[in-house]
Amino acid sequence: MTTAATPAKPAPPLWLLAELTYRCPLHCMFCYNPLNYAENKKELSTAEWVDVMRQARKLGAAQLGFSGGEPLLRDDLEELIAEGHRLGYYTNLITSGVGLTEARIARMKQLGLDHIQLSFQDSTREMNDFLSSTKTFDLKARVAALIKKYDYPMVLNVVLHRFNLDHVAQIIELAMAMGVEYLELANTQYYGWGLLNRAQLMPTREQVVRAEAVVSEYRARIGNQVKILFVVPDYFEERPKACMNGWGSVFLAVGADGIALPCHAARTLPGMTFPNVTEMSLHDIWHNSDAFNRYRGDDWMQEPCRSCDEKARDFGGCRCQAMALTGDAANADPVCSKSPHHQEVKNIVLHNMIKPVSTQQPVIFRTDANSKQFFLG
Amino acid sequence: MSTQDPQSKPKLAKLFRLQWEDVQQNYVLLYPEGMVKLNHSAAEILKRCDGVRDVAGIVADLEATFSAQDLHDDVDDFLREARSLNWIN
Numbered sequence: 028m029t030t031a032a033t034p035a036k037p038a039p040p041l042w043l044l045a046e047l048t049y050r051c052p053l054h055c056m057f058c059y060n061p062l063n064y065a066e067n068k069k070e071l072s073t074a075e076w077v078d079v080m081r082q083a084r085k086l087g088a089a090q091l092g093f094s095g096g097e098p099l100l101r102d103d104l105e106e107l108i109a110e111g112h113r114l115g116y117y118t119n120l121i122t123s124g125v126g127l128t129e130a131r132i133a134r135m136k137q138l139g140l141d142h143i144q145l146s147f148q149d150s151t152r153e154m155n156d157f158l159s160s161t162k163t164f165d166l167k168a169r170v171a172a173l174i175k176k177y178d179y180p181m182v183l184n185v186v187l188h189r190f191n192l193d194h195v196a197q198i199i200e201l202a203m204a205m206g207v208e209y210l211e212l213a214n215t216q217y218y219g220w221g222l223l224n225r226a227q228l229m230p231t232r233e234q235v236v237r238a239e240a241v242v243s244e245y246r247a248r249i250g251n252q253v254k255i256l257f258v259v260p261d262y263f264e265e266r267p268k269a270c271m272n273g274w275g276s277v278f279l280a281v282g283a284d285g286i287a288l289p290c291h292a293a294r295t296l297p298g299m300t301f302p303n304v305t306e307m308s309l310h311d312i313w314h315n316s317d318a319f320n321r322y323r324g325d326d327w328m329q330e331p332c333r334s335c336d337e338k339a340r341d342f343g344g345c346r347c348q349a350m351a352l353t354g355d356a357a358n359a360d361p362v363c364s365k366s367p368h369h370q371e372v373k374n375i376v377l378h379n380m381i382k383p384v385s386t387q388q389p390v391i392f393r394t395d396a397n398s399k400q401f402f403l404g
Numbered sequence: 405m406s407t408q409d410p411q412s413k414p415k416l417a418k419l420f421r422l423q424w425e426d427v428q429q430n431y432v433l434l435y436p437e438g439m440v441k442l443n444h445s446a447a448e449i450l451k452r453c454d455g456v457r458d459v460a461g462i463v464a465d466l467e468a469t470f471s472a473q474d475l476h477d478d479v480d481d482f483l484r485e486a487r488s489l490n491w492i493n
Contacts, residue, residue, distance in 0.1 A: 039427050039428070041439060085427075086427070087425070087427035087428060089423070089425055089432060089434060089439055090434070090437065090438075090439060092437070115423065117421060117423075117434035117435070117439070119436060119437055141421070141434075141436070142435075142436040142437070144436070144437070180418075180419050180435070180436050181436075182436050182437065208419060208436065209436060251490050
């Protein structure tokens with residue numbers, strides 16, 4: 028048994044992501060939420076969330092993200108922010124901006140909210156509104172101004188794909204004009220609705236190369252004025268991402284229904300039962316549950332990961348991606364060129380380059396009606 | 405620039421929060437969606453970046469607190485690094 032990467036007692040979680048609700052006014056085609064999110068409308072109560080936050084803080088989590096769905100749809104968000112602040116978390120609100128009125132933004136500042144991450148879908152109104160299947164561009168622009176008016180640090184998040192990769196320069200200009208501290212250019216990760224719409228979203232290699240060049244050029248020119256985080260489009264890579272910095276390593280997500288997850292997308296893994304915070308303490312979940320221990324360390328690895336000298340760096344990549352693309356979550360993430368399935372990833376990329384968009388299946392937006400098709404049959 | 409402006413009064417940038425983490429038993433810098441673990445000396449220097457003390461004042465306080473000498477160059481190096489990371493201004 029290799030024990031080097033399998034400590035007897037796991038290090039504490041550093042991140043608690045509270046996915047407060049799966050309700051969302053947007054219908055983004057690349058959403059990572061589960062396809063069947065509408066199946067389970069049950070949400071944890073305020074008291075249950077407060078309990079989760081207290082337990083996670085005690086375990087060691089210092090970063091707290093309020094996400095969803097759209098967290099602003101929870102009427103108790105302010106109460107949860109206040110409690111998060113009192114507990115000593117650095118509190119992050121991850122929002123579409125829909126519902127963020129001046130009154131709420133001012134109140135959240137008083138209550139100790141530390142930072143707001145606002146999503147835009149594009150630098151243009153037309154594409155923003157198309158991708159999210161809403162008319163939200165102007166509203167988001169007003170919210171961005173409010174966030175800076177109330178002196179919050181701000182991350183502007185834009186998910187990138189075929190439809191907007193060529194707008195990267197305009198998106199960076201938009202971020203500079205807004206005065207944001209960070210711009211997260213997140214190339215689509217293909218989970219949930221993103222995986223469903225992969226054929227439409229997958230860019231060409233030329234688009235990726237051009238966008239990377241634009242980002243480098245801006246970084247050199249604007250320095251620290253806006254810090255640009257570029258989440259690589261991993262299908263185009265030769266080595267996998269160090270997903271979640273390792274399974275059960277630093278990240279703990281709790282879904283609206285109380286399911287605890289080592290990564291946002293882990294619900295898609297078949298044959299796994301994820302514990303619920305209403306039935307098990309977070310301490311037990313983090314330290315003792317089968318779900319959180321399943322892919323910790325490297326004992327679970329198969330070849331080529333098991334004997335790979337890079338396994339401590341990338342942890343074999345992403346379990347959910349290995350599952351989605353190879354049918355076995357314990358396989359190497361096929362983004363890795365050492366994976367026997369790597370050619371299939373290259374084929375997906377290639378296939379999308381040669382296939383005209385017009386012949387592809389229609390886009391499927393993240394709506395309750397579409398979601399219901401995934402569990403009603 | 406090889407040394408700090410001696411007149412400058414380093415102050416932790418607004419974007420960062422310096423905080424003791426009991427579970428980790430160390431100080432951390434918290435910022436949007438991120439965290440830096442600080443070693444002991446980095447934390448002791450940053451705690452004194454209050455926008456009131458100049459570099460000499462920070463050095464003098466550290467030397468007095470830890471009964472140490474000749475800390476100026478180390479502190480200066482760290483502050484330059486911290487400034488390049490935008491931790492202080």
